[in-house]
Amino acid sequence: MLTCLSSYIHRANTQLLNQIILVEIPSEQDEPKLYNLVKAHMIRGPCGSSNKSSPCMKGGKCSRYYPKKFQNSTIVDQDGYPVYMQRDNGHTILKNGVIVDNRTIVSYNAMLLLKFQAHINMEWCNQSTSIKYLFKYINKGYDRITVATIPTEHQVSCFGGVVDIHHQHKLAGEFFFLFIARNQLLKGYSFTYLVNK
Amino acid sequence: MAICCHVGFPYLFVTFTCNPCWPKIERLLKSMDLKAPDWPNIVSRLFRIKFKELLADLTKKHILGKVVACMSHFLFQYKLKIIH
Numbered sequence: 039m040l041t042c043l044s045s046y047i048h049r050a051n052t053q054l055l056n057q058i059i060l061v062e063i064p065s066e067q068d069e070p071k072l073y074n075l076v077k078a079h080m081i082r083g084p085c086g087s088s089n090k091s092s093p094c095m096k097g098g099k100c101s102r103y104y105p106k107k108f109q110n111s112t113i114v115d116q117d118g119y120p121v122y123m124q125r126d127n128g129h130t131i132l133k134n135g136v137i138v139d140n141r142t143i144v145s146y147n148a149m150l151l152l153k154f155q156a157h158i159n160m161e162w163c164n165q166s167t168s169i170k171y172l173f174k175y176i177n178k179g180y181d182r183i184t185v186a187t188i189p190t191e192h193q194v195s196c197f198g199g200v201v202d203i204h205h206q207h208k209l210a211g212e213f214f215f216l217f218i219a220r221n222q223l224l225k226g227y228s229f230t231y232l233v234n235k
Numbered sequence: 236m237a238i239c240c241h242v243g244f245p246y247l248f249v250t251f252t253c254n255p256c257w258p259k260i261e262r263l264l265k266s267m268d269l270k271a272p273d274w275p276n277i278v279s280r281l282f283r284i285k286f287k288e289l290l291a292d293l294t295k296k297h298i299l300g301k302v303v304a305c306m307s308h309f310l311f312q313y314k315l316k317i318i319h
Contacts, residue, residue: 039305040247041245041247041249041299041302041305042243042304042305043247043299043302044301058247058299079254154251154288154289156251156252156257157250157254158250160247160248160250161247161249161250162247162248163247163248169239169245172245173238176306176307
């Protein structure tokens with residue numbers, strides 16, 4: 039989701055950014071609930087030297103540049119990308135047998151994480167260089183697929199009867215279902231699904 | 236580009252991934268001995284409710300500041316069959 043805020047905070051106001059986006063492990067004693075949520079959802083990997091078989095590893099390094107360096111304050115680097123505040127404050131989390139610190143945390147918003155209890159990654163993106171990528175990302179994907187349902191001997195199952203007219207997708211049946219699960223349900227239609235077991 | 240000219244550059248890029256261990260999903264599926272990927276329709280529906288709530292928080296309650304524009308896109312992770 040891309041969000042535009044009103045113009046008064048459009049500037050690279052790093053103090054305001056620190057209020058919205060957090061990239062640090064909270065204190066286990068003071069905020070135990072937030073600590074457990076960060077542990078469950080907002081940790082990258084573990085990858086790097088502690089787990090070289092992680093899928094993001096390329097050429098001995100993480101392709102997403104994790105673990106990052108400690109940073110005392112939020113700054114915007116010369117390319118316009120934000121480098122968030124990740125202080126070396128001694129807070130650690132034990133994840134999959136590896137002790138991780140602030141450097142492997144994915145940026146999050148504490149209020150939204152507490153409310154929704156899911157992975158909500160939040161990034162500052164107010165720069166002209168990333169506009170094209172972001173809008174491409176938001177607009178990509180199929181809007182429409184042509185499929186037809188044909189009656190089978192057993193009318194109960196429609197999965198065997200879904201064919202892809204243009205033969206573009208090998209998994210037309212699954213695609214059809216996933217599209218219904220995704221698009222139709224997001225529009226609010228109800229749908230009956232037979233468990234195929 | 237037209238959007239950027241009209242409302243300015245986007246400020247925040249938010250990724251919201253469905254959590255298949257949400258208590259509501261677990262409560263429902265526990266009795267049936269199923270997992271979240273077996274019922275993508277129910278998971279999607281719950282995700283939709285949560286997503287609407289998130290949108291309302293951002294655009295109506297303005298918890299992160301006044302929002303002037305917002306655009307979103309849904310993806311379906313094939314591997315895990317989780318919407319995000």
